[in-house]
Amino acid sequence: MKTYLVTGGAGFIGSNFIQYMFEKYDNDINIINVDDLTYAGNLDNLNSINDRENYKFIKKNICNANKIRKIFLSNNVDYIVNFAAESHVDRSIRNPEVFIRTNVMGTLVLLNIAKEFWQQDDDNFKKGKKFIQVSTDEVYGSLEDKHDYFYENTPLDPHSPYSASKASADLLVKSYINTYKFPANITRCSNNYGPYQFPEKLIPLMINNALEGKKLPIYGDGKNIRDWLYVKDHVKAIDMIINNGRLGEVYNIGGHNEKENIEVAHIILDTLLELLDKEDNRKKHIKKNLIAYIKDRKGHDRRYAICPNKIKKELNWYPETSFEEGIKLTIKWYLKNNQWMKKITSGDYLNYYEEMYH
Template sequence: MIFVTGGAGFIGSNFVLDWLAQSDEPVLNYDKLTYAGNLNNLKSLQNDVRHVFVRGDICDQAGVLALLQQHKPRAIVHFAAESHVDRSILGPGEFIQTNINGTFSLLEAARTYWGALPDGEKAAFRFLHVSTDEVYGTLSPEDPPFSETTPYAPNSPYSASKAASDHLVRSYHHTYGLPTLTTNCSNNYGPYHFPEKLIPLVISNALGGKPLPIYGDGQQVRDWLYVGDHCAAIRRVLAQGRLGETYNVGGWNEMANLDVVHTLCDMLDTLRPKAAGSYRDQITYVKDRPGHDRRYAIDARKLERELGWKPAETFQSGIAKTVQWYLENQAWVLDVQSGAYKTWLETNYQNREA
C-alpha cells in the first residue's frame, strides 16, 4: 500500500486514479477536504476496495502516525498543500499552517514509523514530496530555465511556504536519513482542476458569458505540464529516484498567459460557438496581482537523463483533452462552484479595476 496526502485535490486525485488504473497496489488516501478537495473526483472508485479514504489533517501528527502503523504503507506521496498564490496573498496564515507545519508533522510521523520498520521494509520505504517551480522565483526573458541547482528565491507567501517545506524534507534526509525524494513541477492543467486557476476559470467564464480576467498585460510566461504527464513522472521518481535528490518536472511548453487564453477561446469558438462573435470578445484586462512573477520555465533534463522520463503530451494535445473534458463534465464544474467559491472570487476580483 502507498499513503497519499491530498489525494482528493486536483493533482492528487489524478494521481490516485492513474495509479489504480495501472496497479493493484492499494492507496490510503488522506485528505482534509478543504474547498479544493472533492470526493466527486474519485467517484469512479466508490466501490473499489483498493481505495481507502480517510478524512484528516496532516497537522494531526498522532492521527497520521496511527494510520501509518495500522496500514503499514511502503511509501508516502505528499501532495497536500494550499496552492493558490492569490489566496496566499489574501490570507497567508493557512499556507504557513498547512505547507510548513503540516509537512513538519507529516515528516515527524513518517520518521517515527520508518524508524521502527524491520530492516528490509526500512530500506524500501520512500517519502516523496511534491513541490513547485515557484520556489525558484522569477526569470527574465533571456534567463535559462530553472534547474535543480537554481537558488531558491520565493516571491509570494505560497511559494515561500513551499520553499520552507522543501527545506524541511531535505533536512530530514540529511539529518535523520529519512529516504526522501522531492519533485518541483511547473504549472499543471487537466481534468478536475479547481476553477480558480487560469485554464479552468477561462473555460468556465467563457461558457458562462462572463469576463475573462487577464492580469496586467497577460505576458506572464509559464511552462505548462499536463497533469497525466506529471503523475507519470511521480511514479517514475518513486520507483527509481535517487534518495535525497530533487527532480524538476516540466512540460517544455512555455506560453504567455494571454496566448493560453487566446488558444482556449479559439478552441471553444470551434467546439461550442457563441450565437455571435468570439469568446475573445470577453477578455478583460485587470490590475495585476502584487509581486506577480514574470516567467517560470523548467529544465527537466535531469529527470529524462537519469530516469528516462519525458512528457507524452504537447500543449496542443493536452489542452485539447482538457477542454473536451470540461465540456463533457459541466455538472462537475457546477457542483464545485459553491457559495464559498463565489464569495472568494468576489473578494479576489472586486478591487481589480479594469
Template sequence: MKILITGGAGFIGSALIRHVIGNTEHSVVNLDKLTYAGNLESLKSIEANPRYQFVQADICDAVSVNAILQQHQPDAIMHLAAESHVDRSIDGPAAFIETNVVGTYILVEAARNYWHALADDKKAQFRFHHISTDEVYGDLPNDGSLFTEQTPYSPSSPYSASKASSDHIVRAWHRTYKFPVVVTNCSNNYGPYHFPEKLIPLVILNALDGKPLPVYGDGKQIRDWLFVDDHARALLTVVETGKIGETYNIGGHNEQENIYVVRSICNILEELHPQKPNGINHYQDLITFVKDRPGHDLRYAIDAGKIANELGWTPKETFETGLKKTVQWYLDNLEWCRHVQDGSYRRERLGLGE
C-alpha cells in the same frame, strides 16, 4: 506497494490516484482533510476499487497522522497535501504557513519515527516523496534560461515561501536523520478536474457563461504548462525508481504567455462550442485586463533533463493536444464543474444535501 498519498482528493493528488489504481497493482490510502479544494467526486471512477481507501484527516493533527501510519503500514508516502493558490496566500497567508510548513513538519517527523521502527527490509524499501513547485525558485528573465535542480531558492509569494520552507524541512530530515526522501518540483499543471479558481478552468467556464476573462497586467507572464496526467506518470516513476536524496524537476516543455493561453482557449471553444452566450460574437471579446497581482513572477521554465536522462520520463502531451483535451473534458463534465461552483460538492459530503 501500499502508498499513503496526502492531499489525494485535490487536483494533482486525484490524478495520481486514478493513475496508480488504473495502471499498477499498488494500493493507495488517500489521506485528505477535505478543504474547499478537496473533491471526492474526482475519484468516483476508482472509489469502489479494493486497492483504494480514503481517510479524512489533517496532516497538522499529529495524533491522527501517527495512528494512520500504524494502522495502514505504508511502504511509501507521497506528500501532496498543501494550500496552493497564490491569490489566496496573499489574502490569507496564515493557512499556508500552518498547512505547508507546520503540517509538513508534523508529517515528516511522524513518518521518520514510523520508518525508524520498521524491520530492516521494510526500512530499506521505504520512500518519502515530497511534491513541490517550481515557484520556490522565484522567476526568470525572458532570456531562455531554465530552472534546474541547482537553482537557488527565491520565493516571491506567501505560497511559494511556504513551499520552499517545506522543501528545506524535508531535505534537512534526510541530511540529519538519513530519512529516505525524494523531492520533485513541478511546473504549472492543467487538465481535467482542475479547481475552477485556477486560470485555465476559470477561463473555460467564464467564457461559457459569457463572463469576463480576467488577465493580470498585460498577460505577458510566461508559464511552463504540464498536463496533469503526464505529471502523475512522473510522480509514480520517481517514487518507484528515483534515487534517495535527489531532487527531480518536472516540466511540460510548454512555455506560453498567459494571454496566449487565454486566446487559445477561446479559439478551441470557437471550434468545440460555437454557440456563445449573450449574443457575443467572439469569445476573445470577453478578455479583460485587470490590475496585476502583487509580486507577480514574470516567467517560469523548467529544465526537465535530469528526470528524462536518469528515469526515462518525458511528457506525452504537447500544450495544443493537452489544452484541447482539457477544454473538451470541461464541456463534457459541466455537472462536476457546477457542483464545485455552487458548493454542493461540499454540502453532499457533509450530509447537508443540495
C-alpha cells in the same frame, strides 16, 4: 503489496495521481487517501474508484499528528506522496497563516511520523520506504532572462507567501535527508492543467467564464509566462521517481510548453469555438472581447521555465502531451463534465470570485 499514503488525494493533482496508479497497477497496490476536504478537495473526483477494496479515504488534517500516527499503526505504509497543500498564490496573499500551517507544519508532522515508523537505528531506514514531497517551480522565484531556466540547483528565491511556504517545506525535507539519511525525493513541477482542476486557476477559470459569457480576467499586461505541464504527464513522472528516483535527489518536472497568459486565453477561446457544436448556445458567448485586463497581482513573477533534463536522463521521462493536444483534452473533459463544474462554482466560490475580480 505496497501501500501508498497519498495526502491531498481529493485535490486536482492528487486525484489524477490516484486514478493513474489504479489504471496502471490495478489490484497490486493499496492506496490510503488522506484529505481534509478544504474548498479545493472534492470526492467527486474519485467516484470511479470509491468501491475498490484496495482504496480507503480518511478525512483528516495532516497537521493532526495523533490521527496520522493512528493510520501508521493500522497500516504498513511504504510510501507517502505529499500533495496536501494550500496552493493558490492569490489566497496566500490574503491569508498567509493557513499556508504556513498546512504546507510547513503539515509536512513536518508527516516527516516526524514517517521517521518514527520507518527508522531502524541511526542513519538506517527500512528498505522500500520513501517520502515524496510534491513541490513547485515557484520556489525558484522569477526568471528575467528569456534564455534561462530553473535547474535543480537553482537557488530558492520565493516571492509569495505560497511559494515561501513550499520552499520552507522543501528545506525541511532536505534537512531530514541530510541529518537522518531519511529516504525522500523532492519534485518540483511547472504549472499543471487538465481534468478536475479547481476553477480559481487560470485555465479552468478561462474555460468556465468563456462558456458563461463572463469576462476573462488577465493580470497586468498578460505577458507573464508559465511552462504548462499536462497533469497525466506529471503523475507519470511521480510514479517513476517513487520506483527509480535516487534517494535524496530533487527532480524538476517541466512540460517545455511556455506560453504567455494572454496567449493561453486566446488558445482557449479558439479551441472552444472549434470544439463546440454550431447548435450549442454557449458558442455565441465566446468572443475575443471577453478578455479583460485587470490590476496586476502583488509580486507577480514574470516567467517560470523548468529544465527537466535530469529526470529525462536518469529515468527516461519526457512530457508526452503538447499544449495543443492537452488543452483540447482538457476542454473536452470540462465540456463533458459541466455538472462537475457547476457544482463547485456555487456558494463560497462565487463570493471569492466576486471579491478577487470585481
